[in-house]
Amino acid sequence: MRNPIILKLQRGAHLTDEDCDELSRLTADTRQIEPRQDLIREGDRPGDVKVVLDGFACRYKLLPNGSRAIISLLLPGDFCDLHVAILGEMDHSIATLSRCTVADIPHATILDLLENHPRLARALWWGELVCESIAREWLVSTGWRDADHRAAHLFCELLMRLRVVGRATIDSCDLPLTQAELGEVLALSTVHMNRTIQHLREKDLIVLQDGRLSIPDVGRLQTFAGFTPNYLHLTKRTYGGGPEGVAEVGRD
Amino acid sequence: MRNPIILKLQRGAHLTDEDCDELSRLTADTRQIEPRQDLIREGDRPGDVKVVLDGFACRYKLLPNGSRAIISLLLPGDFCDLHVAILGEMDHSIATLSRCTVADIPHATILDLLENHPRLARALWWGELVCESIAREWLVSTGWRDADHRAAHLFCELLMRLRVVGRATIDSCDLPLTQAELGEVLALSTVHMNRTIQHLREKDLIVLQDGRLSIPDVGRLQTFAGFTPNYLHLTKRTYGGGPEGVAEVGRD
DNA sequence: CGCGAACTTGATATTTGTCAACTAAGGTGG
């Protein structure tokens, strides 16, 4: 199972085999996009919904002074603009960071699915709610954690999220962003981002080179970051029937 | 029409008279809550959904050092924990700031509505998506705007949101938060929050006293703040049929 | 009258940004 959408949504919703087939069909038609290309721009009213199947993309807003605020990272399995099917107009832009594989799903298909496929609709909604929860945690990071802890927290989150969709080992994952881009994510200047990474390296909390992040001791990084993964809602829950409890996040 | 939920959801969805009646019925049974009381705590699995009908409440997370990060303000018409009906567990807490009127809607009612009332379900989803959009804008503010602009931006947003639900005049609204609480919203120390307010006062951008905010020149404050209201998605749109275009935000 | 909460002020410390310069690695055209 390599379809990241299914891997992700299974974390929060019960999908039947037919549901999975349906999701696979929706995302069968894909295309490749080069790094640093806009997928959607603020003000657009796209006619389809884009889903990232591989690579890193981001939501961003441009500020009056010309700088770019990256307000979320879109990983494999993430919907870029499901909300626009309901809200109508994009209030931010979306761009690739690395080379990406993307699928386009027509709005009509989505709306039909919302009307006639309540279980899948609920799964999609669940996915959106997790995104919202992540946005809230980023707000906490940006406002209340200093640079070192903020960066450490992000690295913990990314490892976790990528493991869910089978894109990370137990302690490492791709991270194909430049330090300048990481600064745009964490609201830090490029210079300070660089010094922050050096701090974490000096403490042996991370190894970050050649677009890859390795974490020598995940528990120690989590402790340092004050990371608690509850906001990712990864604990697979059974809604009546079946064994109650936790499913571990995949190990490689 | 004083029901803030209806006033708010009408901005984004077409509600029939029956829909409005249904919403009124859901929120007929209310209770009063004193200021600074927790409504829901992180980790809770409440059996109903709480809606603010009057007053100010907030989402917050407690940090290891004991300080409180307020990550959103809940105004009349806002659902406190609709997401928990789907996500299962609260990843943050909710507390009143002022005295509040709150309605409780059982989960079963919500879930039934999601299954059998697609138009209302979609309206609720729209409301959640607007909340998510606001969270994204707060992230931009907190990360990329300095204290003066951040505060000004918040005041613009609050005036706008309160006008939609009939809780503000064209240029003023209640704002029953202490400066310390505003600091918890804007990720500023109490001292710096105080100085920030003084800056805005010196520039005649705001009048803030006795729990009330007045804005001498709304356009000037918006310009100063770099405020563009697109992220609030208040432009009432007609989805096929009816006059195309914009409905003004209510004047008093 | 006295007390507590909210607000205000000044002095100082810490965090982060800005500017300018420099290194290292990779690609490309001559």
Add this chain to the structure above:
DNA sequence: CCACCTTAGTTGACAAATATCAAGTTCGCG
């Protein structure tokens, strides 16, 4: 094969924004 260019990463000196600490002030209320 090399000169040149670009991009990413790094460093130091300094400036700006914000936090912290400590000490008032103001005002409503018991």
